[in-house]
Amino acid sequence: MVEEAQARGSAAAHQSVDKAADGTDLLAEQPYGHHHDLASNGEVDGYHTGPGRSSFSQGRWRPGGPPPVSDAQNICGLPDNSRAQQEEADRGTKMAMRSLDLADLIIQSANGRGLETVATLENPEPREDPDPPGSTSSGFELPEARAWCEKHAAVASFNSCIYGLPYWKRSTWRGELRDLATLSGDCRCGIPRSRHLTI
Ligand SMILES: [Zn+2]
DSSP: OHHHHHHTTOOOOOOOOOHHHHOOOTTSHHHHHHHHHHHHTTOOOOEEEOOOOGGGOGGGGSTTSOOOSOOSSSTTOOTTOOHHHHHHHHHHHHHHHHHHHHHHHHHHHHHHHTOOOOEEEEEOOOOSOOOSOOOOOOGGGSHHHHHHHHHSOEEEEEEGGGGTOSOOOEEEEEEEOTTGGGGOBOOOSSSOGGGSOOO
16 A cells, blocks of 8 residues: 555555464554554544444344344443453443544545545445344444544445455445545346355
């Protein structure tokens, strides 16, 4: 990405945060504090995030894996969560909140510098009807995320396979990006949904 940016005459920097590889943790005080400073100080011009909250995953509702810790009606945690399960849900919620905070800082910074705003969130669409209780895999269900998306209303919705991934999975970007809606699109694979790779 850095090479691509430089080839187009832009400066770019890359910082990896990989808990599995080196123990760095986006939920810890650092490096998030550093990212917060960069966003506040006008050193980040564009932002895209898909908050990592595995506790939202649709896979939680399939047999054989860890059980769900939240649903569409209890987005911050199921009433009968164990302490450990609730802590897991809380970690995911905190990650999503930090994503929203950084997006707001970057938008404010761009506005203050007279730049076009680039800040988007990526997640599956929330369920329209949370009743009956069941799976959700969308951080957009969080009230703070819903409020953010109402304020930054551009939307792109697409099947992941139109961008070269093997999944039918429907994903949505919401936020601030010029012509964002033009990224929308439906599967063109010519095969049924069930013959895509399941995740
Ligand atoms: Zn497809």
